[in-house]
Amino acid sequence: MNSDPAKASQEAAAKVFASQWWAQRWIDVLESFGWTQRLARGRNYARGGNVLAMEFQGSKVKAKVQGTAPTPYDVTLFLDRFSDEQWQEVIETLAGRAIFAAKLLAGEMPQNIEEAFIASGLSLFPFNKWDIHSQCSCPDSANPCKHIAAVYYLMGERFDQDPFVLFALRGRSRTQILQRLRELRGSGTTAPSESAATESTAPPVPPLKAQGFWQLAGDLDPSLVAILPPPSQETVLDVLGPPPIEGAEPVVNYFKGTYAQVRNWAMAAALGAE
Amino acid sequence: MAILHGIWVHHPPRAGLFLWGETWRQVAKRRKRSEAPSAHPYVQEPAELSPRLAAQFPQIPLRSLVPETLALQLPATIENVVYSASAAPEGKPLELETWLVEGFWLDGHQAFELLLGVPLGGGDASIGDDLRFWSQCARWVLDLLVRAKYLPDLESGNGPEIPTARWVPLLDSAVDQARLKEFAARLPGACRAATPELSAHQILKSFLSAMLDARVRTLLACEPPDSRTLPAGAVRPWLLALAHPQPQLKSPDPETPTLAEALATWRAPLSYQVRSRTCFRLQPPEQSKDEWKLDFLLQAGDDPEALITAQQVWSSTGALQEVFLAGLGLASRIFAPIERGLLVPQPTCCTVSTVEVFQFLKAATWRLRDSGFEVLLPESLADAGSLRNRLGLKLEANAPGRNGSGLGMQSLLAFKWELSLAGKTLSRAEFDRLAVSSDPLVKIHDNWVELRPQDVRAARSFLQSRKDQVGLSLEDVLRLNFGDTPKIDGLPIVNFDSSGPIQQLLETLTDQRKLTPIDEPPGFKGTLRPYQKIGVGWLAFLQKWGLGACLADDMGLGKTVELIAFLLFLKSKNELDGPILLICPTSVMGNWEREIKKFSPSLSVHVHHGARRPKGRNFVETAQKKQIIISSYALVQRDSKDLKRVEWLGLVLDEAQNIKNPDAKQTQSIRELTARFRIALTGTPVENRLAELWSILDFLNPGYLGARNFFQRRFAVPIEKYGDRSSANALKALVQPFILRRLKSDPQIIQDLPEKQETNVFCPLTPEQAALYERVVDESLVKIEQSSGIQRRGTVLATLVKLKQICNHPSHYLGDDGPLADRSGKLSRLGEMLEEVLAEEERALIFTQFAEWGHLLQAHLSRQLGSEVFFLYGGTSKNQREAMIERFQNDPQGPRIFILSLKAGGVGLNLTRANHVFHFDRWWNPAVENQATDRVFRIGQTKNVQVYKYVCTGTLEERINALIESKKALAEQVVSAGENWLSDLSTDQLRQLLVLDRSEIVDTEDTA
Structure with missing residues (x-):
């Protein structure tokens, strides 16, 4: 991608995979597992742009990572899904405090979101390495291999952009969660369309009139x-x-x-x- | 004068401001409406528009602009398109038709620069209202920029489209939503003329978006970001495009759509609060002192009064709940205590401590409102800065001992006082209790109010001084009454209760109807019209209270007569116990002297001028012997020392606009004179010329309008630059008591006025004129004596012509091409009077019998007055003549001054748009003059007509004028004989008629 290797590495060094607290949390959890060497290699892969594609399919992440072989390896990664019952319990806990829905709607991950999961004996973030399931088509038998690790890092970046991806990996989309919260509040099933915000139906344009055509009524708004x-x-x-x-x-x-x-x-x- | 129009055109991908000029000209009428778009007949040629733009907006690079054509929907009658400054034609239906106009396109950045240079206030008729509207909108954009109400955006584009990066305005706050509504409602139809398919809202939004984007972009492009410091990937080309003249991304990253999506997610919370907004209502604690409540509500966007409670939101179905929740989530970032209320499933409020309430008021309220939320506060806290919620003094007037007489602006009046907080009287004990606590919010009589530490300190020191009463100058009382807020020892006066004579004073000052009119005083030769009696009463009333008065009646209403009657009134009450100094322009000194002698011969007058005027002690003695001393502005400065030695009873400035420049030596000399009362007379609409207004008012009532730079900042800039109505109203309230201005067009005045009013205007000769005049008289008399018969007759008539030329102007007689200014008394006076005519937005005809003088006059006046002046004479072609008459009568912004030679323009023309007629030189034939006057005074004239006949004092003009006026019968003879009778006079008789009365020469150049 970059013709100047010195510049590329300089940029890569500046590349931080998480800026929001929840994304940072994901990285912290991963790094706390102690696969230091492999994670470091994976980070270099991620910085070097070796992850060619990454796609979220429901609760699974599918990625293509360029390794040493000419054809890229296929990486699949997923977390344990929560069962419907577990989700039911979590969402009921969320519904007990409006702050969760309020912050989620305002584009923010509530600081104490974990509490809602802990109350049901669950953890939103992976708790141990067995919570994270991954496969790679590379010949390396170690897991995580550097290809998988690279995907980990890029996922952190993705969480940064959309905190709801974390929920999706656990089996519920943002729409599903908000919908369920809505049902629990007893406000029916109508989803607020984005157009609730903008003008939904533009009123018809009033025809231009020949009378009073040239005159400006009134002075400048005093506050201006x-x-x-x-x-x-x-x-x-x-x-x-x-x-x-x-x-x-x-x-x-x-x-x-x-x-x-x-x-x-x-x-x-x-x-x-x- | 051409009108500059500007229209915002939204023709994607092109958008910009299209400028075109409209200029009035005579155009042919159509028989029927045309099918195809036709060229607009009033469009100003781009070649003419271009230099005008360059002169008015030097900051816009116009050289690169190429004229283009644009189709506009404009109102037209069956006859033609309507000129924009014309009134809507009656009885001719208007329809919109497509017209083609030629003009220039400006891009967003150039347009913004230009619009910021357009004066926002009205009054400049050369700026169309459409352009003025956009300039007001540009100010809104400026406000959005200051308040940072905009965000960077990225449109990833579909398929082949190149992604674009733009700065988009955020109109989510209630202020901007209200503005959007108001601006859309006020948008003149003309602003939609290029895009009638777009609503006012749409075109406004297009304008705001484009202007804002262009401005931020241009600013950043001066110093584009260093791309090495920017993160790699999709962000870099986006940031670079945001700071580049072109919004298109250069080499966009494949991840651009993902970035666009992420930005949309980022921005989404803001878009919730547009149609309905989350609202916070602060409720004071009921019992426990430290537990306030912040209620959560929802306000329906369209109706700010419609509030939905949280309970109603929670029992509703649909999208409201989510708007509400999102609002709470976002607001909790601005004011963290809100989070505390969100720990339940269906929050309705949160509790806040007093300290937090103070933070809420000081910091969060504004930010919440600016972010699209509504905040409702208890009334006593809502307007914390306003006087009614502050700690201050409540004053009650004590009746002054005397009935006003002999008071002055600085006289102290005694008032009883009480401490007051939020409109409630505060006892000493209550204040002490409040003052001890350090709480910023205190409860007084069930109301919570903010207590400012500086007010508490001021009150403490005030109480320590233990005054029973406070003294307030009359000036302070007036300020209070007219909306100003003086302080005593740093403590604001929050309430003011007047009674007795002071109340009477204030009422009379605000309402002329409470004035007692004054009838003709004893010894007054003439009658006063009803409004003049009021004027005299007004002068007497202000004089009694020691207040300076500015009489600013329209020209022709008789300010001179009102002042003379007032002085005579003082005399009748034995109050004329000192000399009056009347300062006027040199050109009207003679006029004043004559008017005083005519209306009140019992007043003694001394005209102080000329080389032989008394000096030093002689002058003081003269002044004490006479009742009125007339002097000129020019002499005041020169004789300042002598004038200062006299204790004047009154100081009167005629044509007071002469002191409009406060720095001029002349103005300063006048301000150094002491007098017990001061009066200014002016015929210009002084309240619209702020520098002049300040200078005159500060002469009359020093200090009343504040120091000059304060006045400039507080009133002049907001009013003149931004057309600020509230500042204008405040100023009007302040000065209104001291300015009496009646207009000829007032219905009450018009019925008191004759339809036609003739006045002699006496003008002095300058020394140059006098010398020429005497030389011609001496030489001619010798020649006349030595000749006889036809030769003698020819010499007499030639002499007459020469003397008339000299009375007009030395250059007229000499045929030189030197400068005209300051060499002729008549010309100086004409210039002054025409300025008043123009200031009143009226029109004038000037008649002269000399075509060569007409040419000189035309060139001189158009230069002096800075406007076009017409001249019609025998050499004018028929076409030119018709075009001039048509424009004078019909062009809404055509020339207001028309010079006509008596022979070519004295008959047949209809020029009823003028209502002032000047006869600059005289034919001595009332019938000829009346016929000329009738160009104006005829069917179609809707105003009162003023006729001014110019006469040079001390010359044959004055003598013949007196002859005609005193002996009507003789005059008839004279008339029938034209000027030939003069040649029949004996040489002695001629000498008496022609010889110059030296005492009438006004010596402006004399430095002795």
Whole structure:
């Protein structure tokens, strides 16, 4: 991918596989199992772009990893699914506290989500190495091989972007969980479409009228006359938190600088001192 | 004057501001509507538009722009498209038709730059309302940028489309939603003319998105991010495209769609709160002191009044619950205590401590609102900054001993006081109790209010000074009454209760109807019209209270007469116990002297001018002997020392706009004079010219409007630059008591006014004119004496012409091409009066019998007044003549001043749009002059007509004028004979008629 090997390794070193706490948690759990050597090799594979494809199929992850052989190896990885009964219990626990649904809907993994699983004697994150099942088509008999380890790391990155992938690996999709929570609240089965937010049905465009065509009624909105700096330096970036993308931190820092620069320019322009 | 139009065009992939000019011209009428789009007949040629744009908006690089054509839907009658500044034609139905206009496209960035340069306030008729609307929207974009209400976005594009990176505005807060509604409702139809298929909302959103994106992008492109510091993969091309003039991603990563999806997930929580928003209502504790409640509610987006309780949300079905939950989840990031309420299955509220409430008020409320949430606060906390919830003083007026008389702006009035918090009186004990606790929020009479430490400190030190009463100057009282908020020892005055004479003063100041009109005082020769009696009463009322007054009646309403009657009124009450100094432009000194002698011969006047004017002690003695001293602005500075030695009773400035520049030496000299009352007269709409307003008001009532830079910041900039109505209203309330301005068009005034009013305007000769005049008279009389018969007659008439030319202007007589300014009394006066005509937005005709003078005048006036001036004379072609008349009568923004030669323009024309007529030089034939005046005073005239006949004082003009006016019968003879009768006079008679009265020369150049 990169023609300049020095630059590639520099970038790879900067590559962090998790920025959100839950994704970091996944990596921590893995690394706590002690397969240090193999994980290190896997990490290099992941950084080097050896994972050519990775796909979530229900609770399974299927990936193609380029090894030393010309054809890439097939890696399959999955966690133990929870049974329907187990899920039933977990979701009932989740429904007992609105904070879980509220945070999940706001795109955040609740800090104490584990509590809901522990209450049912379960663990959302793999508890020991036997919880993680994996296969690789490579001749290496060790498990995890470096190909599997590479996939582990990339999964952490994926969790970062969408915390619900973790749930999917345990057997429930985000839609299923929210739907079940909805049922438990007794609010029927209607899913809020994304259009609940946007204008669902645009009203018909009123025809242009020839009367009063040229005249502007009224003055400038008084609140736009003297444009004041907002009382705090915090912005929408702080409200939303970092975006679910790999290496979010430098991106957020770049945006923060951008917002400050734009604000300074706009304040000066608003005061007419451009 | 062409009107600049701007229309936001959304024709994807192209979007931009299309600029075009509209200029009035005579166009042929159609018989029927055309089928195919036709060229707009009023469009200004791009070649003319271009230099205008370059002059007004130097920051826009226009050279690279190429004119283009755009189709617009515009209203038209059967006859033609309607000129945008014209009133809607009556009885001719309007329909939209497609018209083609030529103009220039600006891209988003250029458009934003241009729009920020457009003055936001109205008043500049050369900016179309459509363009003004977009400039207001641009200010909204600026506000979004300041508040960081935007996010970076990525559109991955379908199939072959290149992904694009853009900055998109976030309109989720209640403020922006309300603005969107309001702007869409106000959007003029003209703004949709290029895209009638788009609604106001859609075109607005297109504008906001494009402007915001263009601005951020341009700013970042100046300093693009260093790509080496950016993460690899899909993010890098996205970030680079966000900071590049083009939004398309360069070499996008295959993972771009995944990134777009991740960003959509990131942004999703914000989009929940648009149609209905989660709402937080703060409830004070009922018993235990430290347990406040924050109720969770849902507000239906369309109706801010419709609140849904949490219980209702939980028993509802459908999507509401999830909107609510998502809102709670997001809000808990802004104000963490919300999380505490979410530990139950169906949360309805959370509890908060007083300390947390304070944080909520100080930091979270604003951020919640800005993020699209609604926050409801108890009334006593909702408006923490406002006076009604603050700790301060409540004042009650004590009746002053005297009935106002002899007071001044700085006189102290005594008031009883009480401490007050949130509108409730606070006893000393209650204050002490509150002051001990360090809580930022306290409960007083069942209301929770914020107690500011600095207010508590101020109150403590105030109480320590143990005053029973506080003194407030009349000025402070006026400020209080008109909406300002003075403080005493740092403590705000939160309530004010006046009674007795002060209440009377305040009521009369705000309501002229409470004024007592003053009838003609004894010795007044003439009658006052009803509104003039009110004017005299008003001057007397303000003088009694020691307040400076600005009489700003329209030109022609008789400010001079009102002032003379007022002075005579003072005399009748034996209050004229000192000299009045009247300062006016040199050009009207003679006029004042004549008017005073005419209306009140009993007032003694001294005109202070000329090389032989008294100096030093002589001047002081003269001043003490006379009742009125008239002097000029030019002399005030020169004779400042002498003038300062006199204790003036009153100081009157005529044409007070002469002190509009506060830094001028002349203004400073005037401000150094002391007088017991001050009056300013002006005919310009002073309240619309803020620099002038400040300077005049500060002369009248020093300090009342604050220091100049304060005034600039508080009023001038917001009003003039941004058209801020609330600042304008506040200012109006402050100055309204001191300015009396009646308009000729007021229905009450118009019935008091004659339909046609003729006035002589007496103007002095300048020394240059006087010298020429005397030389011509001397030389001519010698020639006349030595000749006889036809030769003598020819010499007399030639002399007459020469003298008239000299009275007009030295250049007119000499035929030189030197500068015209300051060399003729008539011309100076004409310039001053025309400025008032223009300021009143009216129109004037100027008649002269000399075509060569008309040419000089036209060039001079158009330069001095900065506007186009027409001139019609014998040499004007028929076509030009018709075009001029058509434009003068019909062009909404056509020239307002029309010079006509008496011969070519004195008959037959209909110029009823003008209502001022100036006869600059005289034919001495009332019939000819009346016929000329009738170009204006005829059917179709809707206003009162003002006729001004210019006369040079001390010259043959004044003598013939007096002759005509005093001896009507003789005048008739004179008329019938034209000017020939002059040649029949004996040389002695001629000498008496022609010779110059030296005492009338105003010596502006004299530095002796």
